[in-house]
Amino acid sequence: MPxxxxxxxLLHQLHILDHDLPVYLxxxxxxPYAHRIGRxxxxxxxxxxxxxxxxxxxxxxxxxxxxxKLSWP
Numbered sequence: 001m002p003x004x005x006x007x008x009x010l011l012h013q014l015h016i017l018d019h020d021l022p023v024y025l026x027x028x029x030x031x032p033y034a035h036r037i038g039r040x041x042x043x044x045x046x047x048x049x050x051x052x053x054x055x056x057x058x059x060x061x062x063x064x065x066x067x068x069k070l071s072w073p
Contacts, residue, residue: 007051025055026062029072034059 014023024034038056043049067073 032062032067032072
């Protein structure tokens with residue numbers, strides 16, 4: 001699995017989904033919580049740029065089915 005996902009790869013994965021679904025970040029296998037997505041920002045400059053998705057608060061514990069699919073305890 002790549003350590004970084006490109007904007008194109010993320011768009012490709014999200015393209016087929018219902019555009020009205022909420023989006024969360026699943027954070028840390030030791031603390032399997034869902035986090036709301038906050039600001040999305042691009043950092044560009046002389047070096048390689050990157051896009052960062054900030055978290056915007058915790059939504060709650062991930063459902064067991066999600067943890068299982070991610071192979072998290």
